[in-house]
Amino acid sequence: MFGYYVSLAIRSLRRTPVLSALMVAAIAVGVGAAMTTLTLNYMMSRNALAAKDDVLYAVQLDGWDPHEASDNPSEMPWQLTYQDSVNLLRSDIPTHQVAMHRWGGPISLEDSDIRPFTADARVTSSDFFALFGVPFIYGGTWSAEADQGPVQQLVLSKETNDKLFGGENSVGRTVNFNGVPFTVVGVTEHWQPSPKVHDLNNGHFNESAEVFLPFGLHRTFEIYPWGNTNGWKSEEINSYEDRLNSDMVWLQYWVQLDTPQQIEAYRDFLTGYIREQKEQGRFPRPLKFGLSKPSEWLVLNEVVDGDDRMLNWLSLAFLLVCLVNAVALLLAKFLRKAPEAGVRRALGASRNAVFSQHLVESSCVGLLGGLGGILLTLAGLALIRQLQMGYMDRVASMDWTMMLAAIGLAVISSLLAGFYPAWRISRTNPSIYLKTQ
Amino acid sequence: MLELRPILSALWRHKVSALLIALQLGLTLAIVSNALVVMNERTERMSRPTGIAENDIVTFNFMAIPKDYDMYGAFRQDMDMIRSLPGVASASVSNAVPLSGSGSASGFYSEPNKETGATGANYYTMDEHFIDALGMKLVAGRGFYPEEVMKISPSSNDRPTIAVVTQKFADDLFPESNGNVLGKVFFNGGDDHPIKIVGIVERNLGPWPNSSVAGRGAFYPAITDRWFHYIVRAEPGQRDKVQKLVEEKLAERDGNRVINSHTIEEEKAQYYAGDNTMVKVLSGVVILLTFIVALGIVGLTVFWITQRQKQIGVRRALGATRTAICRYFLLENLMIAATGIALGTAAAQIFNGLLVREFDQPVLPLMITVSCAVALLVVSLAASLIPALRAANISPATATRSV
DSSP, X not given: OHXXXXXHHHXXXXXXXXXXXXXXXXXXXXXXXXXXXXXXXXXXXXXXXXXXXXXXXXXXXXXXXXXXXXXXXXXXXXXXXXXXXXXXXTOOOSSEEEEEEEEEEEEEOTTOSSOOEXXXXXXXXXXXXXXXXXXXXXXXXXXXXXXXSOOOEEXXXXXXHHHHHTTSOOTTOEEEETTEEEEEEXXXXXXXXXXXXXXXXXXXXXXXXXXXXXXXXXXXXXXXXXXXXXXXXXXXXXXHHHHHTSSOEEEXXXXXXOSHHHHHHHHHHHHHHHHHHHHTTOOOSOSOEEEEOHHXXXXXXXXXXXXXXXXXXXXXXXXXXXXXXXXXXHHHHHHHTHHHHHHHHXXXXXXXXXXXXXXXXXXXXXXXXXXXXXXXXXHHHHHHHHTXXXXXXXXXXXXXXXXXXXHHXXXXXXXXXXXXXXXXXHTOOHHHHHHHO | OTTHHHHHHHHHHTHHHHHHHHHHHHHHHHHHHHHHHHHHHHHHHHHSOOSSOTTTEEXXXXXXXXXXXXXXXXXXXXXXXXXXXXXXXXXXXXXXXXTSSOOEEEEEESSSSOOSSOEEEEEEEEOTTHHHHHTOOEEEEOOOOGGGOEEEOTTSOOOOSEEEEEHHHHHHHSGXXXXXXXXXXXXXXXXXXXXXXXXXXXXXXXXXXXXTTTTOEEEEEEEESSXXXXXXXXXXXXXXXXXXXXXXXXXXXXXXXEEEEEEHXXXXXXXXXXXXXXXXXXXXXXXXXHHHHHHHHHHHHHHHHHHTHHHHHHHHHTTOOHHHHHHHHHHXXXXXXXXXXXXXHHHHHHHHHHHHHHHOOOOOOHHHHHHHHHHHHHHHHHHHHHHHHHHHTOOGGGGTSOO
């Protein structure tokens, strides 16, 4: 029966090509617009650290201005001070923990034709790779003492290693960074999480670091981070050391806590730490800290912003208009075939049969609309890539989930749209049409 | 207007279809008018005057490779060299670039030793050529003298004692002074180091034009060896030539550094990319929706006319003119459209309420809804005009033919 209905549907669509094309176009445009924005938001709100969502936590401490909470949804500064980072690093509770920030500098090779270039760097404690699950192609992270004092070792990203060494195993080789020689101790695999959950401070979708540097280098290089530095009070700063000891925040901090006991212990540790600092006159606000999972961190940082959410709703409203349009057109089309349905009913077809026949017909319209919608979505995404939004390049693409979702959306939409017209026509009173024939 | 009753009773027989079209028009009106108000706001935001010669400026910065690099020496020599190049109108050293999305801001006070109630503003450290290099307009006072320009470091507390500020900064920090702020002093939070205002420039939107501090700016006579940019203003039309030339000459003067350059135009496009995309996406939505609604109206009118061919023939045979037939369908469409627009005007307000509350978007003025409604009415009538004209051409003979 189903096959027969499909062939009936195709015949019916062929009979009114213009009206059918209009319906398919309406659904295709609706699905295309809805899916373009839904895809963008889906890709933007992906959690690049989903695999470790249950064990990773972004740490926030509220050491802000006693008069005024920090101006963001969490009401705590996003980042930590240097002194707090160093103090927290002493804890042995977390399985892994990382204090880090963005930096950069010129990178070059001795005796090489490669032109020096500015490399984006991540200054971090050595647990970075284990905590975020960054795999190595060659070598590994730097020695433990490099997190405390100046050890000139670094890790290259795959892309930087390709650029500098043509992809060879460069472990043990020397590169110049910021004018001094560093020994390469490791090369990571390609690692480009999007959004960049681990550092939402410097553009949610920017490139990851090109080189990774140990945490012990701050004093040697007088490192000023490439990223936000925020302060809330006027401080007397006369040297780099003063700056390290200041209440300015500029470091991101993450911990890995594998068990509930660890979480409990770490909460106690942070509470104790803040109490201890309060005794020394710091942390003037009520005791408060934050431990946010990657998924929570993305929401808190509003990675999907108001504009994106507004476009989401807009595209759904758009789809609704297209659906209403499809309902009107389907209704017109089905009612035109009322005499035919009347004859079928008179010859013994049940209401159900007439109903399902027309529902099949509207699903065919939906399927065609869905396919058209995917094409339009791909075109829409290509267009958005053209709009030079920078990071959109990495986000505006469609995966299989979204393609299937597009077809699903189209079929469900057209089933919904076809429901009323199909019901209307299945209610046709056969006698009227028999009389007029 | 004699046909109103028959139209109404005909519509009543097709009430669902008619209502669906009205609904479509209503939703479209609601979406389009809200889209327009958002587009309007974004377009206005992007076209605000920035206060600088945005089309003529190129910025350069370099990273030295050797660790001990004489930064201040390099600035002086680079600046002398750049200023002597053909096509260069002016050049300055700065810690930040307007419209670039990267810079410094702080809270300022009109009284010493205060901790709350600050006026937030961007600040720049620049050499004495800054007004000319940025192409700003000095409205009062003076710029800096060369001997006033200090060398400061981010890890020191050296602070300048004079500043040039924007008119908006002056007005917001000293609201009761009527813009007459020359010679007044202001302070950073929690200290008593006075900074005297020696000049006022008309306008500078700052590095983040969409932020709350936009437009409030203070310029200090100082250069730092950490964060700096060369801001070079080219003679009109010479920008791209100057960009290439300066890049070459900087590399030539010292090949042992990495040089990055950007035009302000690029920085601005990058900064407003989100707003720009929003405007483009919304215009796409407006055009597509109008198109779809028009298609729907054409489709349905054509259908109704085919269905009523016989009746039209009868009316024509009974003496109705072509104009009368045409008018019938246009009136029918007008009634549907009017219903839709009434629905849509209400829906537009409800949608807008949501947008204002949830997404911080601008309030929808009634004028926009009304002009959208008029436009939709025209589209709707135009869409039904072609089928109506076709209906008018139906020959009275159809009436006598049996269907």
